[in-house]
Amino acid sequence: MTTAIEVQGISKQFVLRHTRSLKEAFIWLIKGRKGDLSEKFHALKDVDLMVEQGETVALLGFNGSGKSTLLKHISGVMIPDTGSVRTRGKVAGLIEVGAGFHHDLSGRDNVYLNGAILGMTEAQIDERFESIIEFAEIGQFIDTEVKFYSSGMYLRLAFSVAVHTNPEVFLVDEILAVGDEPFQKKCIAKIQELAAEGRTLVVVSHDLDLVARICERGVVLDHGEVTFDGGIHEAVAKLRGA
């Protein structure tokens, strides 16, 4: 088996409070700048995660447990303080929906811009363009600036571009909640199709019934630590406190 994602001992700290009162800063100065003036906390603590090619994994946990932070490390948009992340093959992430979109450009231009950011050549985008707008069902709005799109339209186009990059590893963060029901069904079907083709999938979602349908493995995070890693049904049961 080939490893698609290898996360080894990663930790990530965030600064809780950047600003301090003058008094606090003064005391800190006269005490010889001892300690750290900013308050920090660990969003991820020594997390290990090995995912084999073709595995479908759900990252589960309560709000603030570190799921999105871990996904951002896998996608490469965040760098860990310690530890390492390695991925094999093309990774496409639907993490911050339409993050690569430019508001003042049309849907069409954004398909090219976003497609290029996600590693497609112009010729590949030309070839897949019709299929991208067809899947997104954007139709006549393709030449409208995306700042006038509804959040659902934005999502459709972003999702469509991402799936058309033919990623080996597909990362999805809670985006399925944004679209309407028919589009959600279509996205889920597409995700299942990618999984059936042997693509690697990592999904973050609070919809436990949905992830149980899509994923085989569940990784539960709690305060930045992995507390369970195993079968999806057991992971869901753990989270539900069963």
Ligand SMILES: Nc1ncnc2c1ncn2[C@@H]1O[C@H](COP(=O)(O)OP(=O)(O)OP(=O)(O)O)[C@@H](O)[C@H]1O
């Ligand atoms: N850029 C950042 N700067 C400071 N704190 C951050 C940053 N990103 C995330 N955090 C904090 O890290 C913790 C973990 O956040 P994360 O978004 O990974 O949680 P999550 O498990 O995805 O939560 P949710 O289910 O609410 O989406 C939270 O307390 C969050 O406030």
